[in-house]
Amino acid sequence: xxxxxxxxxxxxxxxxxxxxxxxxxxxxxxxxxxxxxxxxxxxxxxxxxxxxxxxxxxxxxxxxxxxxxxxxxxxxxxxxxxxxxxxxxxxxxxxxxxxxxxxxxxxxxxxxxxxxxxxxxxxxxxxxxxxxxxxxxxxxxxxxxxxxxxxxxxxxxxxxxxxxxxxxxxxxxxxxxxxxxxxxxxxxxxxxxxxxxxxxxxxxxxxxxxxxxxxxxxxxxxxxxxxxxxxxxxxxxxxxxxxxxxxxxxxxxxxxxxxxxxxxxxxxxxxxxxxxxxxxxxxxxxxxxxxxxxxxxxxxxxxxxxxxxxxxxxxxxxxxxxxxxxxxxxxxxxxxxxxxxxxxxxxxxxxxxxxxxxxxxxxxxxxxxxxxxxxxxxxxxxxxxxxxxxxxxxxxxxxxxxxxxxxxxxxxxxxxxxxxxxxxxxxxxxxxxxxxxxxxxxxxxxxxxxxxxxxxxxxxxxxxxxxxxxxxxxxxxxxxxxxxxxxxxxxxxxxxxxxxxx
Numbered sequence: 001x002x003x004x005x006x007x008x009x010x011x012x013x014x015x016x017x018x019x020x021x022x023x024x025x026x027x028x029x030x031x032x033x034x035x036x037x038x039x040x041x042x043x044x045x046x047x048x049x050x051x052x053x054x055x056x057x058x059x060x061x062x063x064x065x066x067x068x069x070x071x072x073x074x075x076x077x078x079x080x081x082x083x084x085x086x087x088x089x090x091x092x093x094x095x096x097x098x099x100x101x102x103x104x105x106x107x108x109x110x111x112x113x114x115x116x117x118x119x120x121x122x123x124x125x126x127x128x129x130x131x132x133x134x135x136x137x138x139x140x141x142x143x144x145x146x147x148x149x150x151x152x153x154x155x156x157x158x159x160x161x162x163x164x165x166x167x168x169x170x171x172x173x174x175x176x177x178x179x180x181x182x183x184x185x186x187x188x189x190x191x192x193x194x195x196x197x198x199x200x201x202x203x204x205x206x207x208x209x210x211x212x213x214x215x216x217x218x219x220x221x222x223x224x225x226x227x228x229x230x231x232x233x234x235x236x237x238x239x240x241x242x243x244x245x246x247x248x249x250x251x252x253x254x255x256x257x258x259x260x261x262x263x264x265x266x267x268x269x270x271x272x273x274x275x276x277x278x279x280x281x282x283x284x285x286x287x288x289x290x291x292x293x294x295x296x297x298x299x300x301x302x303x304x305x306x307x308x309x310x311x312x313x314x315x316x317x318x319x320x321x322x323x324x325x326x327x328x329x330x331x332x333x334x335x336x337x338x339x340x341x342x343x344x345x346x347x348x349x350x351x352x353x354x355x356x357x358x359x360x361x362x363x364x365x366x367x368x369x370x371x372x373x374x375x376x377x378x379x380x381x382x383x384x385x386x387x388x389x390x391x392x393x394x395x396x397x398x399x400x401x402x403x404x405x406x407x408x409x410x411x412x413x414x415x416x417x418x419x420x421x422x423x424x425x426x427x428x429x430x431x432x433x434x435x436x437x438x439x440x441x442x443x444x445x446x447x448x449x450x451x452x453x454x455x456x457x458x459x460x461x462x463x464x465x466x467x468x469x470x471x472x473x474x475x476x477x478x479x480x481x482x483x484x485x486x487x488x489x490x491x492x493x494x495x496x497x498x499x500x501x502x
Contacts, residue, residue, distance in 0.1 A: 003027065003028060003029060003131060004028070004029045004130040004131050004132075005018075005021060005028055005029070005030045005031070005130055005131065005132045005133075005134065005302070006031050006033065006123075006128045006130040006132070006133050006134070007030065007031065007032045007033065007133075007134040007136055008033050008123055008125065008133065008134065008135050008136060008137045008143055009032075009033070009034065009135065009136035009137035009138060009141075009274075009276070010032050010033070010034025010036070010103070010107070010117060010119065011034075011103070011136060011138060011274070011291070012047075012102055012103065012106060012274075012288050012291050012292055012295075013136040013273050013274035013275075013276075013291035013292065013294060013295055014032050014034070014134065014136035014137075014274075015032060015103065015106035015107050015109075015110050015115075015117075016061075016064075016106050016110075016291075016292055016295040016296075017134055017136060017273065017294075017295040017298055017299055018030045018032050018110045018115040018117075019061065019064065019106065019109045019110040019113055019115060020060060020061060020295060020296060020299035021299050021302060021303065022110070022113040022114050022115055023061065023113055023299075024299055024300075024303040025303045026113070026114065028303075029116075029130075030114075030115045030116070031115070031116045031117075031118065031130075032110065032115060032116070032117045032118065033118050033121065033123040034117065034118070034119045034120075035120070035121065035122050035123075036119065036120070037119050037120035044099040044164055044250070045098065045099065045164060045165070045166040045193065045197065045198075045199040045200075045248070045250070046073075046096045046097065046098055046099065046166075046191065046192075046193025046194070046197065046198070046199040047096065047097060047098075047099050047102065047193075047285075047287070047288045048094065048095065048096050048191065048285035048288070048289075049068070049072070049095045049096070049097065049285075049288065049289060049292075050095070050285065050289055051093060051095065053289045053292060053293065054068070054069060054095065056292070056293055056296060057292060057296075060296045060299075061109075063109070064105065064106070064109045067105050067109070068097060068102065068105055069095070071097055071098075071101050071102075071105060072095045072096060072097040072193075073095070073096050073097070073170065073192050073193050073194055073195070074094065074095045074096075075094075076094055076172070076173045076174055076191070076192055077089075077090070077094075077172075077173035077174065078090055078093075078094060078173065078174045078175070079173050079174070079175040079176075080175065080176050080348060080351055080352045080355060081175055081176065081177040081178075081348070082346070082347060082348025082349075082351050082352070083344075083345065083347075083348070084347055084348050085347070085348040085349070086175075086348065087348045087349055087351075087352040087371070087374050088371065088374075089352060089355070089356060089370075089371070090370050090371075094174050094191065096174075096191055096192065096193035096199070097193055097194075098193050098194055098197060101194075102288075124142070124146075125143050125146060125270060126146075130269075131269060131308065132269055132271065132302060132308060132311075133269055133270045133271070134270075134271055134272075134273065134298065135270060135271065135272040135273070135276045135277075136272075136273055136274055136276060136291075137276050138274070138275045138276055139258050139260060139275040139276070139279055141272065141275075141276035143270065143272065143276065144262070144272060144276050144277075147267050147270065150264075150267040151262045151263065151264055151265070151267060151272070152262055152263025152264060153260070153261075153262055153263075154260070154261045154262075154263075155258055155259065155260045155261075156258075156259045157256040157257070157258060157259070158256050158257035158258075158259060158281070158334060158338065159205070159206070159256075159338045159433070160203050160204060160205050160206075160256070160257075160337065160338050161203070161204050161209055161214075161254040161255065161256055162201060162202065162203045162204075162254070162255060162256075162257065162282075163201070163202050163227070163230065163231075163234070163252050163253065163254055163255070164199065164200075164201055164250075164252060165199075165200040165201070165202065165231070165234070165247040165248060165249055165252055166197060166198060166199055166200060166247065166248035166249075166250075167190075167197070167198040167200055167242060167245060167247065167248060168196060168197065168245060168246075168248060169196060169197075169198065169243065169245065170192035170193075170194065170195060170196065170197065170198055171190050171191065171192050171198045171241075172192075173191075173192075174190065174191035174192070175188075175190055175191075176188065176189055176190075176355070177190070177241065178340065178344055179237050179238065180344070181212065181237060182211065182212070183207050183208070183211040183212075184204070184207070184208040184211055184212040184237075185204070185205065185207070185208050185340070185341050185344060186202060186203075186204060186208065186234070186237050186238070187202065187203040187204070187337065187340055188200060188201070188202055188238060188241060189201040189202075189203070189283070190241065197248075200238070200241075200242075200247060201282070202234055202238070203337060203340075204254075205338070205340075205341055207341070209254075212233065213229075213233070214230055214233070214254065217229035217230045217233075218230065218253065218254050221253050224251060225251065225253075226249045226250075226251055226252045226253065227252060227253040227254065230253070230254065231247050231249055231252060234247060235247050257279070257281055257282065257334065258279055259279060259281075259331070259334075260275070260277075260278055260279040261278060261327070262277055262278065264316070265277045265278075265312070265315070265316050265319075265320070266312035266315075266316065269308055271298065271312050271315065273291065273294035273295065273298055273319075274287070274290065274291030274294055274295075275287055275291065277294070278290070278323050278327065279327075280323070280326050280327045280329075280330035280331075281330040281331070281333055281334035281337075283330070283333045283334060283336075283337050284326070284329060284330045284333050284359070286326055286330055290323060290326065293319070293322075294319055294323075297315050297318045297319045298315045298319075300315075300318075301314040301315035301318065302315070328430070328460075329359040329360065329361055330359070331430060331431075332358055332359045332360060332460065332464065333358055333359045335431075335432070335433060335464065336354070336355070336358040336359075338433065339433065339468075339471070342471040342472070343471070346494075347377075347378075349374045349375075349377040349378035350378050350381065350493075350494065352367075352371075352374060352378065353367055353374075353375065353378040353379070353492060353493050354493045354494060354495075357489050357493050360460050360463075363485050363486070363488070363489045364379070364393060364394060364397065364485075364488050364489040364492045364493070365390070365391075365393065365394055365485060365488075365489075368390035368393050369390060372390045375390065375393065376388075376390075376393070378492065379393065379396075379397055379492045382397060382400045382491070382492070383396075383400045383401075393488070393492075394484060394485055394488035394489075395484075395488075397410065397488040397491050397492045398410045398411045398484060398487055398488050398491060398499070400491075402476065402497055402498055404476055404497075405417075405421075405449055405476055405497075405498070407498060410487070410491045410497070410498050410499060411484065411487050411498070411499045411500075411501060412498065412499075412500060412501070413500065413501060414500050417449075417451070417478075417500070421448065421449065422448070422449050422450070422451050422478075423444060423445055423448060423449070423450050423451070424450075424451040424452075424453055425440065425443075425444070425450065425451075425452060425453070426452070426453050426454045427440065427452050427453075427454050427458070427461060427462050427465050428454040428455055428457075428458035428461055428462075429458075429461060430458075430460070430461050430464075432461060432464045432465040432467075432468050433468065437465065437468070440465075441468075441469065441472070444469075447473075447475060448475065449475065449476040449477065449478065449497075450466075450469060450475060450476070450477045450478070451477075451478045451479070451480075451500060452465055452466055452477065452478070452479045452480070453479075453480050454480075456482075459479070459480075459481060459482075459486070462479045462480070463479055463481075463486075463490050463495050463496060464495070466478070466479050466490075466495055466496045466497075467494070467495040467496070470494065470495070470496070470497065476497040476498065477496055477497055478496055478497060478498040478499060478500055479496050479499060479500070480499070480500050480501075480502055481499045481500075481501070482501070482502060487499040
């Protein structure tokens with residue numbers, strides 16, 4: 001099929017795609033075009049990789065996978081630092097690597113099999129006459145912008161602002177922490193990625209952005225420079241976490257996450273992958289993971305199909321379903337962190353349970369199997385005599401009474417509810433903090449229980465809206481759910497008060 005392939009973008013996605021293509025077909029002419037001149041210009045600090053991603057790398061390219069693992073920092077815990085305690089979420093499953101180190105490994109691996117890498121020059125897709133052009137030019141992709149009408153681009157900025165920084169020592173574990181300064185709430189995501197380095201990713205909401213001077217600092221930053229005023233404030237806020245050291249920066253300034261979706265990932269002989277094609281919020285550590293897995297699928301498709309069109313169709317058919325599933329999980333995770341202020345004063349165990357179940361892919365039972373003592377403490381607010389047997393926790397949760405409504409248990413039939421006392425409304429949209437959601441909330445009575453209904457495929461959205469109503473209005477809220485396990489998790493994590501079975 002294709003004999004010449006140009007790749008725009010020398011990040012992980014572009015370099016790994018190039019290497020895999022040459023491994024599969026040494027006769028291909030593969031060229032990577034990277035606008036930055038070298039590793040010294042690389043943005044970012046450490047990136048996280050899951051074990052599932054490492055297994056995929058090992059299956060596609062064992063040698064590179066071994067090199068990545070050998071250069072990574074592994075074996076540390078993940079912890080949640082609440083106001084009253086620190087909770088271990090899980091241990092020894094995290095893997096992180098410096099972005100510059102990862103690029104060096106992938107770049108060397110690509111050139112070793114005959115890939116040409118041209119650095120330090122911009123390239124326009126219109127200048128290329130190759131059989132296939134791979135756009136791996138990131139979230140600000142110029143290629144995507146050029147073909148936006150054909151690709152059906154939809155993007156939306158996140159509600160919070162964040163900065164990537166670093167520290168010149170390895171923190172003891174990956175962890176989350178928050179510091180309150182007046183009306184400002186500064187949330188820290190920290191993890192080690194080398195023997196002498198850690199990533200410090202810091203988030204702030206709009207109230208913090210306005211009340212602490214960060215907005216004014218940002219306005220004074222020259223394009224391409226670091227926001228030194230903000231960094232100085234953050235160093236003061238997180239002085240204990242930094243052990244008196246300074247934050248490391250690299251053109252560090254505030255950003256808002258771009259939620260990006262395309263109707264199609266290719267047009268003509270041009271195909272997009274990684275952040276150029278889709279994004280999923282960093283609180284699931286997903287950007288590099290998705291990019292590398294895209295590269296594996298694209299290389300398989302391009303070398304396995306007889307035409308460019310068939311290759312692109314196969315690639316998208318393989319990757320879109322898992323990417324879309326991951327994006328849904330990441331959307332819920334992003335919304336949880338966007339509204340962290342509403343939960344910040346919860347006891348640490350309750351925060352940990354809420355965090356671990358925020359995306360819907362883990363349950364109370366999953367958390368209890370990993371951290372039984374924390375799980376039992378997390379649900380103690382529901383009643384006395386929490387069972388020692390973690391297998392009995394789900395049943396215990398849903399059997400607890402809801403005294404506020406005079407209900408003997410948290411799961412019941414619709415007939416058991418007083419028809420006149422419950423306000424039932426339908427909801428199915430995934431964004432429960434949007435203007436439509438605001439309007440719906442505005443139509444609700446000032447008090448009294450609410451029951452959320454709607455189509456089965458929108459169950460997660462109703463659970464999230466129920467949580468919003470509970471956090472904002474402190475009113476009893478119920479949802480329709482089929483699964484007892486989902487019901488127990490939603491009640492235990494404080495997202496709903498009761499569940500109605502269809």
